[in-house]
Amino acid sequence: DIQMTQSPTSLSASVGDRVTITCRASQTISKYLNWYQQKPGKAPKLLIYATSSLQSGVPSRFSGSGTGTDFTLTISSPQPEDFATYYCQQTYSIPWTFGQGTKVEIK
Amino acid sequence: QVQLQESGPGLVRPSQTLSLTCTVSGGSISSGSFYWSWIRQPAGKGLEWIGRFYTGGSASYNPSLKSRVTISLDTSKNQLSLKLTSVTAADTAVYYCAREETYSNYCDYWGQGTLVTVSS
Numbered sequence: 201d202i203q204m205t206q207s208p209t210s211l212s213a214s215v216g217d218r219v220t221i222t223c224r225a226s227q228t229i230s231k232y233l234n235w236y237q238q239k240p241g242k243a244p245k246l247l248i249y250a251t252s253s254l255q256s257g258v259p260s261r262f263s264g265s266g267t268g269t270d271f272t273l274t275i276s277s278p279q280p281e282d283f284a285t286y287y288c289q290q291t292y293s294i295p296w297t298f299g300q301g302t303k304v305e306i307k
Numbered sequence: 308q309v310q311l312q313e314s315g316p317g318l319v320r321p322s323q324t325l326s327l328t329c330t331v332s333g334g335s336i337s338s339g340s341f342y343w344s345w346i347r348q349p350a351g352k353g354l355e356w357i358g359r360f361y362t363g364g365s366a367s368y369n370p371s372l373k374s375r376v377t378i379s380l381d382t383s384k385n386q387l388s389l390k391l392t393s394v395t396a397a398d399t400a401v402y403y404c405a406r407e408e409t410y411s412n413y414c415d416y417w418g419q420g421t422l423v424t425v426s427s
Contacts, residue, residue, distance in 0.1 A: 201370075234413040236354075243403055243420050244354065249413035287354055291412035295369040296356040 202226050202290050206299035212307040219275040221302045223288035226269075232292035233271045235264055238301075239284045247286075248273065278304070309333040311404050311418035319425050325394050329387040329404030329418055337362050337382040342407035344414060345378060345389045347400040355400075359407055360387065394425045 203226035213219050223233065231251040236244035246255045248264035251271060261276045275282055283306050288299040315327035329343070336343060344359040358368035360378045368376050377390045387404055401422050405414035 232411065234411070236414075243405075243417035244414075245417075246413055246415050249408075249415075250411040253411075255413075255415065289354075289413075294367050295371070296412065298354040298356070300353045 201295055202229060202293055202297055204288055204290055204297050204299040206286075206288055206302050208302060209300065210303040210305065212305050213278055214307045215280060216277050217307075219278050219282075219304060221273045221286055221288075221304075223266075223271045223273070223299050224269055225271075225290055225292075228268045229290045229292035231267060232290055233264070233266065234289045234291060235262075235273045236287045236289065237282075237284045238287065244287060275304075280306070309406060309416045311406065311416055313402060313404055313418045313421040315421060315423070317422060317424060319394055319398075319423060320427055321395055321425055322393055325389070325391040325398060325423055325425070327389045327402055327404075327421065327423070329389075331385045331387065331406075335382075336380055336385045336387065340409045342409060342412070343378075343380060343387040344405045344407045345387075346403045346405060346414070348403070348420075349400045357389065357391075357402075361409075396425050399423065399425045 205224045207222045233251045235248040238244045252264045263274050285301045285303045310332045312330050319325045342359040345357040358378050360366045375392045401420040403420045404418045406416040
């Protein structure tokens with residue numbers, strides 16, 4: 201299985217700060233990397249697919265980049281509703297696997 | 308707007324079979340090129356992909372669960388189902404169904420999730 205490692209595990213940020221979350225794959229996954237946001241008690245919500253494509257309806261302050269094994273999710277100016285847990289997912293090789301999550305909290 | 312809703316017992320005894328149904332509304336489960344997937348999440352933990360069923364008739368499973376899991380579609384009811392046999396406490400989790408797009412394989416629609424507890 202491809203292991204996905206996110207860093208940091210958690211972070212504190214103020215509204216308007218730039219937030220960057222990293223996801224590293226244990227082997228190359230080309231561009232097959234998705235990002236989800238999850239709030240407590242809710243299902244994950246798709247933010248970014250195929251590394252950098254913004255899902256319809258997702259604010260443009262979210263962006264993704266990377267290739268191969270190293271990927272990044274950036275929130276350019278987090279708003280109060282963005283404080284949540286974020287997961288990366290590889291869809292290069294079955295079984296699809298997720299990172300352990302990064303919890304973004306308000307400072 | 309596609310909507311998914313999981314249903315099934317919230318409590319399953321150890322060694323028994325966990326059976327869940329996901330009802331899809333707002334679109335036909337047999338139209339378009341999609342996979343229909345199950346994903347689970349133990350309390351306070353991360354997400355685990357269980358498997359998926361393609362409308363064309365093929366299934367893929369996580370090897371860690373493959374010997375115990377069956378995913379199927381009932382197109383007449385517009386439903387997706389999950390069966391997991393010989394459950395233990397380690398199978399206690401929130402179970403989600405989701406629609407998976409076939410090219411980049413992202414899940415764009417999710418059910419709200421249903422908690423299944425394995426306990427005697």
